[in-house]
Amino acid sequence: MQSLGHLEFALKLPQWASLREGDSPADACPSQPGTARLVTAAIDQIMSVAPTKLIHIGADEVFTLGTCKVCRGRNTAPLQLYVEHVSKIARHVKSQWGARVLIWDDMLRHAPTTLLHTLAGLVEPTVWAYGPDVTRMVPPYILRTYAAVFPNVWVAPAFKGATGPRALMPDAARHAANTLAWIEVGRRMKSYSGLSVAGIIITGWSRYDHFAVLCELLPPSTPSLVLSLLTASRGYLTPATLHDVHALLDCPSHVVIDPARDPHLWASRNCAFPGANVASLLHSYISLRDDIRRMMKEAEETGGWLTKYNIDHNFSPPKRIREATVDLRRLTFGLSDLREEALGVLSQYHDTATVSEWIEQHLVPLNLTLTNLAQTTERLLSVSTWPRRPLDWLPSGGA
Numbered sequence: 001m002q003s004l005g006h007l008e009f010a011l012k013l014p015q016w017a018s019l020r021e022g023d024s025p026a027d028a029c030p031s032q033p034g035t036a037r038l039v040t041a042a043i044d045q046i047m048s049v050a051p052t053k054l055i056h057i058g059a060d061e062v063f064t065l066g067t068c069k070v071c072r073g074r075n076t077a078p079l080q081l082y083v084e085h086v087s088k089i090a091r092h093v094k095s096q097w098g099a100r101v102l103i104w105d106d107m108l109r110h111a112p113t114t115l116l117h118t119l120a121g122l123v124e125p126t127v128w129a130y131g132p133d134v135t136r137m138v139p140p141y142i143l144r145t146y147a148a149v150f151p152n153v154w155v156a157p158a159f160k161g162a163t164g165p166r167a168l169m170p171d172a173a174r175h176a177a178n179t180l181a182w183i184e185v186g187r188r189m190k191s192y193s194g195l196s197v198a199g200i201i202i203t204g205w206s207r208y209d210h211f212a213v214l215c216e217l218l219p220p221s222t223p224s225l226v227l228s229l230l231t232a233s234r235g236y237l238t239p240a241t242l243h244d245v246h247a248l249l250d251c252p253s254h255v256v257i258d259p260a261r262d263p264h265l266w267a268s269r270n271c272a273f274p275g276a277n278v279a280s281l282l283h284s285y286i287s288l289r290d291d292i293r294r295m296m297k298e299a300e301e302t303g304g305w306l307t308k309y310n311i312d313h314n315f316s317p318p319k320r321i322r323e324a325t326v327d328l329r330r331l332t333f334g335l336s337d338l339r340e341e342a343l344g345v346l347s348q349y350h351d352t353a354t355v356s357e358w359i360e361q362h363l364v365p366l367n368l369t370l371t372n373l374a375q376t377t378e379r380l381l382s383v384s385t386w387p388r389r390p391l392d393w394l395p396s397g398g399a
C-alpha cells in the first residue's frame with residue numbers, strides 16, 4: 001500500500017484531490033492530516049482482509065515532496081517531512097497490527113544519517129535497482145550507510161517491467177543478470193560491511209504507473225519469473241539452471257532455452273506452461289504489426305504514389321495504388337484472426353477489463369490504420385481522370 005507517492009489511483013478522484021502536493025496526482029502532501037488518515041484507513045482495510053506480518057508501504061519516488069505552500073510554510077527540510085510522515089504510518093502499522101514495515105529506499109539514498117537513524121527501528125528499506133549493474137544506481141557507500149543504520153534491508157530486482165512502458169515480453173536475460181547482481185552485491189556487502197539482507201523481493205510490473213498503458217502481462221512472463229526465481233534461490237546461473245527452467249516450463253526437447261541467444265525467451269512460446277499461448281499470441285502480433293508498419297512506411301515514406309500529397313490530391317494511378325497495397329487484404333484478415341485469438345487466449349488468464357484494454361491498446365490502432373488505408377485506396381481507385389499540372393495548392397490538406 002503506497003503511502004506518499006504513487007497514490008494517483010486515489011488522488012485522481014475528486015474526493016481526495018485536495019490532498020495532492022501540487023498539480024501532480026501522484027504525490028500526497030505530508031503536511032495535511034488527511035493524507036495519513038487516507039493511508040492508514042487503506043492499510044487497515046487491507047490488513048483486516050489479508051492479515052500479514054510484513055507490509056510494504058512503498059514511499060518511493062515522491063518527486064514533488066515539500067513543494068506545496070503548506071509544506072514550504074513549515075520551514076522544514078523536505079526529507080524531514082518525509083521521515084515524519086513515514087514514521088507516523090509505520091508506528092500505526094506496528095501498534096495496530098504488529099507487523100514489520102518495508103519501504104522502498106530511493107528517498108533515503110541521499111538522506112543524512114541522523115535522519116536515517118530515526119527510521120531505524122521502524123522500517124526496513126527495500127533497495128531497488130533494475131539494471132544488470134546495480135551498484136551504478138546504488139553505490140556501495142549507500143549500502144554501507146544502510147548497513148550501519150538498519151538491522152535489516154531487502155534487495156529488489158525485477159522479473160518484468162522496468163525496460164520500457166510498452167514492452168510486451170520481458171527481457172529475461174537482463175532480469176536474470178539483475179537478480180544475479182543483487183545476490184552477488186548482497187553477499188559481498190554482507191561480508192565486507194555487515195549488511196544484513198532479510199530477503200529478496202522480485203517485482204513484476206504490469207504498468208509503469210496508474211496512468212500508463214499495459215506493459216508485460218504475467219502469463220507470458222512466466223519463463224522470466226522462473227529463471228529469476230531459480231537464479232535467486234540458487235545464487236548462480238549455470239547451464240544446469242537453464243536445464244531446470246526448460247523442465248519446469250514443460251518444454252519439448254527441440255526447444256532451446258538460452259537467454260544469451262534469445263534474451264526474451266521467445267522459444268518458450270512452444271512449451272506447455274500456462275501462458276505459452278499468450279507468448280505465441282504476442283509473437284504473431286509483433287509479426288503482423290511489423291508487416292503493417294512496413295507496408296505503411298512503403299506507402300507513406302518510401303514510395304512515391306501513396307503519400308499524403310497523392311491522397312490529398314486524389315492523384316495516383318491504379319497500378320501504383322494496387323502495388324502499394326498488395327498486402328492489405330492479407331493483413332486485414334490476419335488482424336481479424338488475431339483479434340479472435342486474443343479474445344480466446346487472454347480470457348483464459350485475465351478479466352474482461354484487461355482483455356479489452358490490451359485489444360484497445362494493440363489491435364484497435366492497427367485496425368484503424370488498415371481501415372483508413374482501405375478507404376483511401378477505394379477513393380483513389382474510383383478516380384479515372386486527373387487534373388492538369390500544376391495541381392491546386394492545398395496547404396491545409398485536401399479531401
Ligand SMILES: [Zn+2]
Pocket residue numbers: 021028029030031032066067068069070071072
Ligand atoms: Zn505539502
